[in-house]
Amino acid sequence: GDSVTQMEGPVTLSEEAFLTINCTYTATGYPSLFWYVQYPGEGLQLLLKATKADDKGSNKGFEATYRKETTSFHLEKGSVQVSDSAVYFCALNSGGYQKVTFGTGTKLQVIP
Amino acid sequence: EAQVTQNPRYLITVTGKKLTVTCSQNMNHEYMSWYRQDPGLGLRQIYYSMNVEVTDKGDVPEGYKVSRKEKRNFPLILESPSPNQTSLYFCASSLRAAEKLFFGSGTQLSVL
Numbered sequence: 240g241d242s243v244t245q246m247e248g249p250v251t252l253s254e255e256a257f258l259t260i261n262c263t264y265t266a267t268g269y270p271s272l273f274w275y276v277q278y279p280g281e282g283l284q285l286l287l288k289a290t291k292a293d294d295k296g297s298n299k300g301f302e303a304t305y306r307k308e309t310t311s312f313h314l315e316k317g318s319v320q321v322s323d324s325a326v327y328f329c330a331l332n333s334g335g336y337q338k339v340t341f342g343t344g345t346k347l348q349v350i351p
Numbered sequence: 352e353a354q355v356t357q358n359p360r361y362l363i364t365v366t367g368k369k370l371t372v373t374c375s376q377n378m379n380h381e382y383m384s385w386y387r388q389d390p391g392l393g394l395r396q397i398y399y400s401m402n403v404e405v406t407d408k409g410d411v412p413e414g415y416k417v418s419r420k421e422k423r424n425f426p427l428i429l430e431s432p433s434p435n436q437t438s439l440y441f442c443a444s445s446l447r448a449a450e451k452l453f454f455g456s457g458t459q460l461s462v463l
Binding site for chain 1: 399441452454
């Protein structure tokens with residue numbers, strides 16, 4: 240079945256540091272890939288998505304590239320802010336299946 | 352405002368006492384689903400629905416029921432709750448499963 244593996248957290252960074260959160264996946268067919276963010280006390284919200292190989296999703300300074308050869312969708316940001324502190328979830332949807340599979344989440348803490 | 356509304360936000364109950372968590376969306380979305388979030392396990396899908404009167408099991412359906420009698424509503428029913436169902440629950444909806452998911456604010460359930 241489908242699965243998503245994320246790097247374990249928590250990740251603690253200083254403000255303006257470079258961020259990478261690793262995500263790899265196993266899926267049938269050609270899945271769509273997503274990053275969701277969950278701020279404290281809130282539901283998840285979509286951060287970015289990519290629907291085919293080599294697509295790059297981007298939003299709010301975050302980027303992730305759909306790498307089919309390495310089955311990866313790593314999240315990056317060049318300079319994090321305290322306001323980026325949250326839990327980040329990688330997720331996928333296999334085309335034809337009405338189901339979204341989430342990773343376990345990576346907690347990011349950015350300190351001033 | 353486009354939103355997914357869950358109620359209640361917090362619920363404490365006792366083993367065996369039937370409860371319902373409501374979920375409503377105002378975006379005319381076809382797809383709705385329920386997740387539970389547990390530390391170290393991320394989000395796991397309980398049930399999903401592709402349209403009115405069409406529901407299917409997710410990864411962890413045991414002990415839960417759902418119904419989809421109207422497009423906007425997708426209640427989660429625990430007929431005989433047990434302590435292992437203590438969790439944070441999220442309802443989500445989207446136009447289709449491969450599209451952006453909109454999440455409710457969550458329901459923190461404690462079963463004593």
